[in-house]
């Protein structure tokens with residue numbers, strides 16, 4: 001039977017939701033949050049302390065639910081602009097499959113649940129950081145900066161950079177320079193990640209009246225700024241090796257990934273102004289995801305190998 005997505009009135013005039021479980025799952029922005037949760041997991045697993053596996057699972061689930069909840073609250077607040085952008089028009093709220101009130105309740109309940117679970121079952125420093133991250137994404141980025149300034153994602157990007165620090169705090173109860181460097185990698189990575197997409201979706205953002213960098217400063221300036229951030233993120237990615245947190249194996253992988261990032265950003269910088277297909281910008285966006293996954297996977301592998309070598313007495 002075909003599922004018809006709409007909301008109808010029952011005999012008493014009450015709006016009946018016909019949202020499916022899949023619609024609520026979509027509110028969690030699962031694809032984006034999968035990488036967010038992976039970085040949190042690496043932050044947790046790369047600490048020098050051995051974490052009880054059950055505690056680790058609870059911590060990662062709580063962070064995943066909190067991240068998803070913040071996505072639902074973002075979609076609740078942004079439903080008006082999501083409706084006018086081609087990339088987002090079919091999301092559950094603008095498409096009419098989920099009522100705004102349902103998404104708001106869903107996001108608030110899951111946020112509270114995730115923070116409380118992390119606090120009661122793991123530790124409160126990590127729970128406080130999760131609460132702060134949700135607040136930062138939903139209130140500081142979504143409600144305030146996104147519609148106010150082209151620096152929206154530079155500042156708001158801090159929200160996406162906190163998860164490895166939350167993971168680290170879940171394992172250790174504290175913050176360390178090593179976890180701050182993991183934060184910095186994502187923080188500096190976010191502008192090229194997002195502006196690459198904003199370059200080829202700038203018409204969407206223009207229509208929605210969102211002051212994203214390409215619409216405000218123009219494409220040429222955005223490309224220069226992308227390149228500048230790529231030049232920063234490449235060496236910061238290698239910093240964990242320079243500071244002795246990892247072996248040279250990680251350092252070499254990070255260096256190669258960083259050189260690739262600068263290369264793709266260079267291709268964007270060199271892209272002719274009239275290039276309507278914007279293949280270099282699309283390539284950089286795709287590469288940004290590979291870069292972040294690759295660097296965190298290498299970090300994880302490096303720390304696991306180091307631990308095994310200690311266990312093996314090598």
Ligand code: HEM
Nearest residue numbers: 031032035036039087153156157160161186190194197289
């Ligand atoms: C302020 C910060 C960020 C902004 C503005 C941003 C923006 C975006 C946008 C607009 C998309 C297209 C999404 C879609 O419609 O599906 C996207 C895709 C994606 N982003 Fe980000 N992003 C940010 C931070 C992050 C972070 C921190 C991560 C992970 C650590 C991340 C991971 C991803 C992934 C995995 C995708 C691809 C999803 C897909 O295949 O649909 N992003 N990002």
Ligand SMILES: CC(C)=CCC/C(C)=C/CC/C(C)=C/COP(=O)(O)OP(=O)(O)O
Nearest residue numbers: 032036066067070074133134137159160163
């Ligand atoms: C643990 C925790 C709470 C993590 C949150 C992590 C976080 C802030 C990720 C940012 C992800 C993201 C999709 C931003 C998109 O910007 P947008 O919302 O402007 O994109 P859109 O136009 O696709 O809605």
